[in-house]
Amino acid sequence: MNKVLNYINGNFQNHSNNFIDVEDPSKGEKITEVVNSNKEDFQLAIDTSLESQISWANTTPLKRSRVLSNYKNIIEQNLEKLAKVISLEHGKTFEDAKGSVIRGLEVVEFACGIPHLLKGEFSQNVGSGIDSWSIRQPLGVCAGITPFNFPAMVPMWMYPIAIACGNSFILKPSEKDPSCANLLAQMFSEAGLPDGVLNVLHGNKNVVDMLLTSTNINSISFVGSTPVAKYIYKTAAEHSKRVQALGGAKNHLLVMPDANIDQVVDGVMGAAFGSAGERCMAVSVVVAVGNIADDIINKVNDKSISLKVAPWTDPESEMGPVISKEHKNKILEYISKGIDEGAKIVLDGRNIHVQGYENGYFLGPTIFDNVTKDMTIYKEEIFGPVLSVVRVKNYEEGIKLINDHKYGNGSSIYTSDGEISRHFSTNINIGMVGINVPIPVPMAFHSFGGWKHSLFGDHAMHGIEGVRFFTKLKTVTSRWPKSIKSGAEYQMPTN
Ligand code: NAD
Secondary structure, three states, rough: OOOEEEEOOOOEEEEOOOEEEEEEOOOOEEEEEEEOOOOOHHHHHHHHHHHHHHHHHOOOOHHHHHHHHHHHHHHHHHHHHHHHHHHHHHHOOHHHHHHHHHHHHHHHHOOOHHHOOOOOOEEEEEEEEEEEEEEEEOOOOOOEOOOOOOHHHHHHHHHHHHOOOEEEEEEEEEOOOOOHHHHHHHHHOOOOOOOOOOEEOOHHHHHHHHHHHHOOOOEEEEEEEEEHHHHHHHHHHHHOOOOOOOOOOOOEEOOOOOOHHHHHHHHHHHHHHHHOOOOOEEEEEEEEEOOOOHHHHHHHHHHHHHOOOOOOOOHHHHOOOOOOOOHHHHHHHHHHHHOOOOEEEEEOOOOOOOOOOOOOOOOOOOEEEEOOOOHHHOOOOOOOOEEEEEOOOOHHHHHHHHHHHHHOOOOEEOOHHHHHHHHHHHHHHEEEEEEEOOOOOOOOOOOOOOOOOOOOOOOOOOOHHHHHEEEEEEEEEEOOOHOOOOOOOOOEEEE
C-alpha cells in the first residue's frame, strides 16, 4: 500500500507520522492512508512557497503561460489516469470523473491567456504632463482548502489562475480522496513549473488552522460546507487575509406549467442523482407550479426505478456510492426525518442491494412529494440522492420560496415563456441561474459563485473574478522632471 505523502518542493516527503485512513466507498474498505501534516511539514511548505514565489513572479507572464500550456497537454494525455484515481477514492462513475477533470482543465486553458488577462489600464495626461496607469501584481503565497466531491475540478478552480498570476500556492485537499491532488501537482512539475510554486499539504482541521493563522499566507480560497466556510472566512479575515469561501447549497428547479415535461424529467434525473447528489450544483428541490407535479413525479419515479446503481468499475453504472459510512448515515437520518415530518415518500432508496458490494456506501434514488418549507429536508443541505418536490400555486409563490431560502448557489426555471424567464433571471436572489438548463455551472471564462450562505467573500472563483482575487491593484501616477513647475503647491491639485 503506497501512502499518500505531501508534495513539497517537487518531492514526496513528510515529517509527521500521523496518518488518516482513505477508503474505497464502493467496497467500504480502507485502500490507503494520507499523512496528517505537522508543524515541520507546514514550515517546509511555507519556506519553499516563499522562496519560489519571488523568482516565479519575475518570470514573464508569457513564459508562465507556456508552462500552463504544457500542463494542459499533460493533463489531456493523463485524463483516464486521473479519472481512475477519482473514481476509486470518491466512488463517482468513470465518465463523470473524466468530465470533472475536463471542467478543471478548462480553467488551465483560461489561465493560458494570462498575458492578456493581466493587461492594466493606462491614461495619458490625467494632469498636465502627468500619466497614470494601473497594474495587477501577485499577492505572494496563496492557499486553497478543497472538498471531497470534486478532487480535481475544485482545486483547479483555484491554483492554475493563482499561479498564472505569479503567486505560489499551497493546496490542502480533502483527506477523503487526496491522491488526485498529488498527481495534478506532479504533472505541473513535469510541465516545467519550478519546484515549490505548487505544494500539496495534506491533513485535516489542524493543517487548515495553520494555514488560516500564518502571517506568510496572503489569501485563502475555500470550497466546502457552510459552517466550515463561515469559520474560514472569519478566521482568515481576522488574520488579515483576502478570503473567498464557498459553502453549501440547496438548488431549486422551478417548473412552469408550459414547460416541456420530458426535458424537465431528463434534466432533473441527471441533476438530482448524478454523482449520487454530491454536487454543490445538484438539484435537490423541484418546485412544481400548478397541476404538473403528478406528471413530473410519475416520470421521474419511472426513470429512477431503472437507474443503475453500481460501482464505477461497472461501465453501465449511472450512480455510485456516497463518500463514507458517516455520510450515508446522515442521509438516512434525513430520510427518516422527512417521513416523520409528514413528507410523502414516493421512492425509498434506503434498502438498495448492490450484489458483491454489500459493504459499500450505496443508496438508491429517493423521492419525496408534498415537501413544505418548514421541513428539515427542505431547509438543510442533504448532499445525497434525495429529491424533494414542493407544490406551489403560481410563479410568484415559487420565486418567493427560492428567494427566502438561506442558500443561494444555483437555481433554474423550465418554461417556454420568455417574459417569465426574463423576470426570473432578473429577480432571483441566486448567484448562478439556468433557463431550461438544469445545472447552470458557468464555464471557466465566466465565474463560479453563489450568493447568501453559499459564498462568503467578495469574489467568485475563476474567470476574471479569479484574476482579481489573486492579484492586488496598484495605480501609478507619473511625471518627468522637465514638466514639473517650480514651487510647492498647498491646495489639492485639480485639472
Ligand atoms: P467540508 O466542509 O467538510 O470540508 C471541506 C474542507 O475543509 C476539507 O479539506 C476539510 O479537510 C476541511 N475541514 C473540514 N472540517 C473543518 C473544520 N472544522 N475546520 C477547518 N477545516 C475543515 O466539506 P466536504 O464534506 O468535503 O464537501 C461537501 C460540501 O462542500 C457540501 O456542503 C457542498 O455543497 C460543498 N461544496 C460547495 C461548492 C460550491 O461551489 N459552493 C462546491 C463543492 C462542494
